[in-house]
Amino acid sequence: MVNEFKQLIMKGNIVDLAVAVIIGGAFGKIVTxxxxxxxxPVIGFLLGxxxxANLKxxxxEATDSVPEAAIRYGAFIQSIVDFLIISLAIFFMLKVLMKLRRKKEEEPLAPESPxxxxxEEILLTEIRDILKSR
Incomplete structure (x- = not known):
């Protein structure tokens, strides 16, 4: 069972997925x-x-023993903007990768030597050449 687990973990797809998740988490923090x-702040300034973050x-109301209960729709708007920016960034990255892949597929292959x-062919060629010379 331990060996099966090692084999599963060491497969390329699992390792690639782990790397993608880690990079995706870091990328998400940058975009946030x-x-x-x-x-x-710029959008807020332009809108007056x-x-x-304070829209709710x-x-x-909050009391001494109970915190405020509020619908924080400003945070929701920020999450939507986060999602849209992450989606656009991923879209453009995939577009570039697909373009590179297409270029690689379109590259002409090096001419193969015959x-x-x-x-048998060598022997037949020699026989043909002998018959021609007679």
Missing amino acids: SLVNDILM RINF IVIT PEPSK
Whole structure:
């Protein structure tokens, strides 16, 4: 059972998937920072100095013993922007990869040297040449 587990883990697809998940997580953090720290403040400024993180509908006010209950639709809007930016980035990366793959497939193959003639062909060629010379 341990050997089967080792074989599964060491397959190329599993390792590639693990690397992709790790890189995807890091990429997600970068995009979240881009949205929260750069894009949303600019969009908020252009829309009249709105801070999207503070946009909410308060259901019940906070008291000493109970925290505030609110619908934070500003955070939801930021998540949508995060998703759209990540989707666009992945779309463009895939587009570039597909273009590179197509170029690689379209590259002409190096001309192959003709296969070496078999012993029978060599013998028949020699016989033909002898008959021609007579």
